[in-house]
Amino acid sequence: MTDALKDMDEFRIGSYAPEPLIFEQSGEGKAGVYVPDSDVPPVAPTEAIPAALLRRKEDALPFPEVGEFEVVRHFTRLGSRLFGVDANFYPLGSCTMKYNPKINELAAAMPGFAGLHPYQPVEQTQGILELLYHLRVFLAEIAGLAEVTLQPAAGAHGEMTGLMLIDAYHRSRGEDRPDVLAPSTAHGTNPASCAMCGRGLVTISVRDDGLLDLDHLRANVNERTSALMLTNPNTAGLFDPQMKQIADVLHSKGAQLYMDGANMNAMLGIARPGQFGVDVMHYNTHKTFSTPHGGGGPGSGPVAVAEHLRPFLPVPQVVCLEDGTYAWSDERPKTIGKVRSFYGQIGVLVRAYTYIRGLGPDGLRDLSEKAVLAANYLAARLAKHYHLPYKGPFAHEFILVPQFSEQGVTELDVAKRLLDYGFHPPTMSWPIMHCLMIEPTESESLATLDFFAEAMIRIAGEAAETPHLLHQAPHTTPVRRVDVVNADRKPNHRWRPEGESA
Amino acid sequence: MRYTQLTDNDLKTILNTIGVRSIDDLFAVIPADQRLKGKLGLPAGLSEMELLAELDRLAAANQACDRQVCFLGAGAYDHYIPTAVDALAGQSSFVTAYTPYQAEASQGSLQAFYEFQTFICQLTGMDVANASLYEGATATAEAVIMARNINRRDKVVVSAGINPDYLRVLRTYFSCLSLELVTCPLRGGLTDMEALSGLADDRTSSVVVQSPNFFGCVEELQKAADLAHRAGGLSIGVFDPIACAILKPPGALGADIAVGEGQPLGIPMSLGGPYLGLLAARQQHLRKMPGRMIGMTSDAAGKPAYTLTLQTREQHIRREKATSNVCTNQGLVALRATVYMALMGRSGLTKVASLCLEKAHYAARQIASLDGYSLRFGAPFFREFVVRTDRDVDSVLEHCRTRSILAGVPLGQWFDDMKDCFLVAVTEKRSKEQIDALADALSRAAR
Numbered sequence: 001m002t003d004a005l006k007d008m009d010e011f012r013i014g015s016y017a018p019e020p021l022i023f024e025q026s027g028e029g030k031a032g033v034y035v036p037d038s039d040v041p042p043v044a045p046t047e048a049i050p051a052a053l054l055r056r057k058e059d060a061l062p063f064p065e066v067g068e069f070e071v072v073r074h075f076t077r078l079g080s081r082l083f084g085v086d087a088n089f090y091p092l093g094s095c096t097m098k099y100n101p102k103i104n105e106l107a108a109a110m111p112g113f114a115g116l117h118p119y120q121p122v123e124q125t126q127g128i129l130e131l132l133y134h135l136r137v138f139l140a141e142i143a144g145l146a147e148v149t150l151q152p153a154a155g156a157h158g159e160m161t162g163l164m165l166i167d168a169y170h171r172s173r174g175e176d177r178p179d180v181l182a183p184s185t186a187h188g189t190n191p192a193s194c195a196m197c198g199r200g201l202v203t204i205s206v207r208d209d210g211l212l213d214l215d216h217l218r219a220n221v222n223e224r225t226s227a228l229m230l231t232n233p234n235t236a237g238l239f240d241p242q243m244k245q246i247a248d249v250l251h252s253k254g255a256q257l258y259m260d261g262a263n264m265n266a267m268l269g270i271a272r273p274g275q276f277g278v279d280v281m282h283y284n285t286h287k288t289f290s291t292p293h294g295g296g297g298p299g300s301g302p303v304a305v306a307e308h309l310r311p312f313l314p315v316p317q318v319v320c321l322e323d324g325t326y327a328w329s330d331e332r333p334k335t336i337g338k339v340r341s342f343y344g345q346i347g348v349l350v351r352a353y354t355y356i357r358g359l360g361p362d363g364l365r366d367l368s369e370k371a372v373l374a375a376n377y378l379a380a381r382l383a384k385h386y387h388l389p390y391k392g393p394f395a396h397e398f399i400l401v402p403q404f405s406e407q408g409v410t411e412l413d414v415a416k417r418l419l420d421y422g423f424h425p426p427t428m429s430w431p432i433m434h435c436l437m438i439e440p441t442e443s444e445s446l447a448t449l450d451f452f453a454e455a456m457i458r459i460a461g462e463a464a465e466t467p468h469l470l471h472q473a474p475h476t477t478p479v480r481r482v483d484v485v486n487a488d489r490k491p492n493h494r495w496r497p498e499g500e501s502a
Numbered sequence: 503m504r505y506t507q508l509t510d511n512d513l514k515t516i517l518n519t520i521g522v523r524s525i526d527d528l529f530a531v532i533p534a535d536q537r538l539k540g541k542l543g544l545p546a547g548l549s550e551m552e553l554l555a556e557l558d559r560l561a562a563a564n565q566a567c568d569r570q571v572c573f574l575g576a577g578a579y580d581h582y583i584p585t586a587v588d589a590l591a592g593q594s595s596f597v598t599a600y601t602p603y604q605a606e607a608s609q610g611s612l613q614a615f616y617e618f619q620t621f622i623c624q625l626t627g628m629d630v631a632n633a634s635l636y637e638g639a640t641a642t643a644e645a646v647i648m649a650r651n652i653n654r655r656d657k658v659v660v661s662a663g664i665n666p667d668y669l670r671v672l673r674t675y676f677s678c679l680s681l682e683l684v685t686c687p688l689r690g691g692l693t694d695m696e697a698l699s700g701l702a703d704d705r706t707s708s709v710v711v712q713s714p715n716f717f718g719c720v721e722e723l724q725k726a727a728d729l730a731h732r733a734g735g736l737s738i739g740v741f742d743p744i745a746c747a748i749l750k751p752p753g754a755l756g757a758d759i760a761v762g763e764g765q766p767l768g769i770p771m772s773l774g775g776p777y778l779g780l781l782a783a784r785q786q787h788l789r790k791m792p793g794r795m796i797g798m799t800s801d802a803a804g805k806p807a808y809t810l811t812l813q814t815r816e817q818h819i820r821r822e823k824a825t826s827n828v829c830t831n832q833g834l835v836a837l838r839a840t841v842y843m844a845l846m847g848r849s850g851l852t853k854v855a856s857l858c859l860e861k862a863h864y865a866a867r868q869i870a871s872l873d874g875y876s877l878r879f880g881a882p883f884f885r886e887f888v889v890r891t892d893r894d895v896d897s898v899l900e901h902c903r904t905r906s907i908l909a910g911v912p913l914g915q916w917f918d919d920m921k922d923c924f925l926v927a928v929t930e931k932r933s934k935e936q937i938d939a940l941a942d943a944l945s946r947a948a949r
């Protein structure tokens with residue numbers, strides 16, 4: 001930055017200026033909303049509720065008071081300090097940052113969907129029930145499995161639900177199986193979901209070629225094993241050709257195969273988990289079915305199960321009755337119960353339905369093919385410039401490892417430098433150390449893929465010749481590299497007015 | 503094809519560069535017998551025009567609450583949503599961003615979530631809040647598990663005044679954990695403190711009390727907290743964010759952890775989701791919190807900046823030792839709530855809460871004065887109350903629906919001793935005229 005710019009910056013001019021917190025913009029008497037006056041006889045709170053249970057003047061709600069336009073400007077400015085898929089290529093591995101069609105948003109916001117109370121009688125909600133019923137049937141068909149519950153709120157919640165279903169199944173057969181297996185490269189939610197279900201974790205090794213070590217699996221499956229949790233294509237971006245053998249090893253010992261379906265974008269209409277011998281899987285609609293990530297959610301994690309697990313699914317289930325009407329059914333004597341209040345992330349599910357209904361079987365297959373093509377294309381273009389620890393062909397994503405240790409350049413530096421080129425960085429440092437995991441999705445044009453490849457190649461050159469450019473990156477974002485260590489050392493998770501102590 | 507930009511010509515370039523002859527070569531690793539022969543059995547795709555017509559048909563087959571008069575509550579409420587909420591939370595960068603792992607590219611969402619955490623602290627009177635959980639029931643389960651992780655005790659006492667849907671979710675969550683769930687009965691619509699005093703013992707990890715409770719009654723949270731503390735356990739308060747504007751918040755009534763459903767804060771009812779799980783706690787429990795937490799720090803140039811913090815609590819670092827398995831949370835919903843709270847401000851939200859209270863009390867008086875109707879409980883209430891009737895509940899509600907009034911939620915579906923009861927919620931959106939129409943409809947319902 002030039003001195004002149006620095007000067008301006010101090011006056012909070014220009015896009016680099018920090019945006020004050022909403023609390024710092026408060027002024028007594030401003031209002032963002034004018035709430036109408038009461039039209040019923042007044043009731044003082046103290047008449048209705050014991051004084052000890054009411055806020056007093058001293059502890060009145062300490063919210064700020066800000067005008068509507070100030071609120072609008074504040075959140076519009078915040079919106080401009082943020083990368084989103086609409087403006088930036090976002091090749092974030094394992095996250096499937098595809099285009100989120102605009103019609104999805106319109107659908108979810110229709111008053112006929114968004115304006116429904118969960119306890120309206122079903123005669124008033126036949127349209128949404130029809131939609132949800134068809135969505136669950138679609139998702140079962142895509143998985144090649146028997147039935148789907150739409151209740152789970154996200155992928156991790158689906159994992160937990162799936163493990164509970166498996167546990168209920170084992171217990172119904174008089175078995176107590178306390179251990180869950182997962183490969184060392186599993187997504188963190190897999191082992192964490194085991195813990196949420198009180199299961200122990202046994203880690204299975206992964207071979208040098210990135211695939212599950214079948215021998216190690218065989219040695220570790222026994223009568224204590226509840227299930228193996230496995231992502232396919234796996235977290236290295238490889239289809240595991242051993243799926244059927246893996247399923248057989250598990251089933252021969254009475255254990256179940258749980259498939260983490262986060263990577264379903266690689267195989268819609270091409271292969272179905274049911275054909276691999278999978279017993280349970282979850283979807284992430286916020287990956288595969290274009291429901292937007294929203295800066296961290298909401299997602300939804302429908303769970304598909306094979307026939308023998310149907311009796312345990314959560315209630316209520318949306319059903320189609322003989323007379324062709326739709327209803328919520330609680331009739332499932334062996335159900336695990338409910339995993340959330342009401343029925344699920346309905347607004348998210350409306351978007352997923354809209355997407356699947358728009359694309360149909362041909363469109364779904366086409367997108368998976370293109371997602372896989374795009375990933376293999378980028379891998380081919382970058383193979384000469386970066387180390388690729390695994391051999392292709394890849395599924396919808398691949399891993400590369402920047403190797404510039406001589407210059408002291410890490411994967412973090414490469415990631416931050418990508419920001420200067422206007423790209424959101426790939427997933428970092430997982431599932432193997434020092435890697436970048438690149439998932440372009442089907443949405444991007446060849447020109448964008450090429451531009452990204454060229455940026456990566458240039459960055460490899462910069463790493464060798466001008467490594468300081470990378471160490472100091474990013475240079476063009478609203479803030480420079482953020483001090484994460486200090487954020488943990490001196491926790492500051494909320495604003496407080498001056499003079500108020502924690 | 504839809505939503506992809508790669509042309510046939512591009513595909514040739516791509517295949518050449520990869521060095522394969524056809525797309526099928528890329529899928530050859532999947533054994534042939536495990537590949538799908540033929541097509542998925544789904545309806546053929548639709549153009550946008552056709553799709554919109556189909557969505558319109560489905561939406562029109564529902565009767566939305568805005569075409570009727572809604573007195574339904576029981577965990578989801580028909581509050582007013584200012585127009586700026588949709589406009590601001592609908593900005594495409596917020597909608598299409600991922601979790602803010604890359605702080606420099608995510609200052610907008612990070613700052614908004616930092617503000618969200620602050621708002622939730624102010625609302626609850628607690629020290630720290632996380633950046634959201636799925637919804638109220640799972641947030642409550644997370645709070646109980648958090649308490650267990652803090653004090654390593656294995657029993658939780660839950661007031662029977664809690665939302666029955668939440669209770670069901672708690673039972674599911676704890677069925678696989680060695681956590682014993684005991685419910686504490688009510689007396690006169692409120693948690694029976696004498697019973698609680700017997701139930702809260704030296705094995706008790708936490709005591710969970712919702713206030714206002716499921717029946718609308720305002721609980722004496724401080725008494726429950728004292729009993730929990732006397733037993734060496736923690737107090738978990740389940741709060742309503744609108745009520746917190748005028749009621750003493752859980753933080754001022756001894757709660758160690760406060761959880762709630764954020765739906766009333768500008769979130770559409772949307773048949774029950776997506777909603778917003780809120781969780782806040784005392785400072786000393788910071789490192790036991792589930793979910794994401796945004797912190798303020800600085801950048802390399804010394805400017806204020808925001809980032810994810812304490813990630814060593816989370817699943818992607820800590821795996822099976824994480825405080826929770828939550829990864830994707832309710833980011834965009836939390837943003838909506840943040841915009842809502844910013845717009846409402848102190849006086850706006852306080853006025854909304856007062857209106858709810860006044861209108862609910864007016865409605866209760868009108869209904870209680872009708873022949874054949876009475877209030878089931880005499881306890882203080884905020885926005886919601888239980889009506890008992892000597893008429894058939896289902897036909898009463900049905901009769902009201904013929905007048906486009908959703909009069910309440912029948913309670914017999916959860917409680918055998920409340921087959922003659924329904925729950926009525928009155929928000930600031932209900933006018934005197936609508937409340938009078940409700941009373942009139944009730945009075946004319948067949949005996």
Ligand SMILES: Cc1ncc(COP(=O)(O)O)c(C=O)c1O
Nearest residue numbers: 094154155156187189262829830
């Ligand atoms: C492989 C894998 N499994 C599970 C998850 C968890 O899903 P969610 O974030 O929806 O809980 C993710 C995504 O974050 C993932 O990439």
